[in-house]
Amino acid sequence: MTSHPLEELAYPPFAGFPPEGLAFLRRLKRNNTRPWFQRHKTDYEELVRFPMECLIASLRPRMTEVAPDFDFHPRRSIFRVYRDTRFSHDKTPYKTNIAASFASRILNERKGTAGLYVGVELGEIFVGGGIYMPDSDQLKSIRAWIAAKPGELREVVEHPAFRKVFGEILGDRLVRVPLGYRDDHPMITYLRLKQFYVGVEYEEKECLKPRFLDNVVRVFTAAMPFIRWLQRATLTAAR
Numbered sequence: 001m002t003s004h005p006l007e008e009l010a011y012p013p014f015a016g017f018p019p020e021g022l023a024f025l026r027r028l029k030r031n032n033t034r035p036w037f038q039r040h041k042t043d044y045e046e047l048v049r050f051p052m053e054c055l056i057a058s059l060r061p062r063m064t065e066v067a068p069d070f071d072f073h074p075r076r077s078i079f080r081v082y083r084d085t086r087f088s089h090d091k092t093p094y095k096t097n098i099a100a101s102f103a104s105r106i107l108n109e110r111k112g113t114a115g116l117y118v119g120v121e122l123g124e125i126f127v128g129g130g131i132y133m134p135d136s137d138q139l140k141s142i143r144a145w146i147a148a149k150p151g152e153l154r155e156v157v158e159h160p161a162f163r164k165v166f167g168e169i170l171g172d173r174l175v176r177v178p179l180g181y182r183d184d185h186p187m188i189t190y191l192r193l194k195q196f197y198v199g200v201e202y203e204e205k206e207c208l209k210p211r212f213l214d215n216v217v218r219v220f221t222a223a224m225p226f227i228r229w230l231q232r233a234t235l236t237a238a239r
Contacts, residue, residue, distance in 0.1 A: 011057035011074060017120060017207045021047040025096050025122055032092040044081065052078055052098050052120070055213060062217045066224050069104045070116065077102055097121035107231065114230035116220050117199075125207050127216050128199020129223040130169075131230055138234050143178060143191050145233035150187050152232075156225045162198075165222040171195025196230060198223055 024047050028037065037044070053074035060072040071077065077100040085091045103115035116129040131138065146153055156162060157169060173192040177183045181191050200219050206212055 011054050014051070014055045014058040014210065014213045016209045016212060017051045018047055019208060021051055021098075022120075022122065022204065022208075024048055025098075028094060029096045029122065032094055032096070034093055037094055048098050049078065049081075052100060055118070055216070056100055058213050059216060059220075062213070063220060066221050067102075067116075067227075069106050070102050071105045072102055104231070114196075114227045114234065116223060116227065118216055120207050123204055125202040125204060126199050127202070127219040128166075128170075128197055129220065129227050130171075130195075130197025130199075131234070132171075132195055132197050134194075134196065134234075139194070141235075142196060142230070142233045143181070146187050146190050147181065147185070152229060153187070153190060156229050159225065161222050162226065165200065165219060166198040168198075169193060169226075170197050170199060198226055 024040070024043050027040075028044075031037075056072050056074045056077055063070060063072060079095070079099045079101070081094050081098075083090075083093055083095055085093065097119055099117065099119035099121075101115050101117045103113045107113045114129065114131050117126070117132075119126045134142065169190070172194045174194060177185075177188065178191055181188065185191060200215075202212075202215065206215065
């Protein structure tokens with residue numbers, strides 16, 4: 001892997017995404033073609049990607065205590081700008097956002113491992129974590145864990161810190177009761193979930209401020225008990 005020209009510790013402290021970075025994303029949305037992007041790739045690297053790298057580099061020491069096994073890497077953690085258009089009707093080649101995800105170095109080889117996420121998009125800033133698209137085995141494992149250890153999940157989602165930041169678990173729910181469970185099961189609200197994630201949305205302007213780093217740390221820290229619960233619940237799917 002090619003190393004970044006700046007050493008990781010040399011990244012400047014996160015000072016907010018520059019307004020010019022969001023302006024670039026607006027321009028990219030209007031000019032989403034390979035020739036245009038190639039002419040303006042340097043702008044993307046300097047105005048969009050580099051600020052995200054600085055955010056991640058600043059996150060690492062702040063998250064050491066609550067997520068010591070998580071990989072906050074300024075380059076590895078960021079999603080590629082290139083879209084996979086093979087199975088999409090939308091053939092525009094580039095994403096018009098910048099996002100990064102973080103997972104445990106111990107579990108990172110397991111598909112769909114619970115992790116943390118921050119995404120900056122025009123009109124939508126999202127910070128959170130969980131498993132957005134659990135596979136069938138993971139869903140079965142999570143539901144079995146909920147049924148077998150209901151107190152564990154209640155302890156997480158009923159904690160004042162969780163309720164204050166997130167309110168509830170997000171995600172689509174089944175209309176019908178999942179196979180093998182009664183419709184009067186005391187945990188049926190959670191057993192119906194098809195996705196397991198939490199998060200906070202911010203106005204676009206919030207990512208322009210240095211304190212956005214504090215907001216990300218606050219959300220990630222509040223999410224970690226839920227992430228740890230998901231890790232325990234899905235480990236049985238990998239056995």
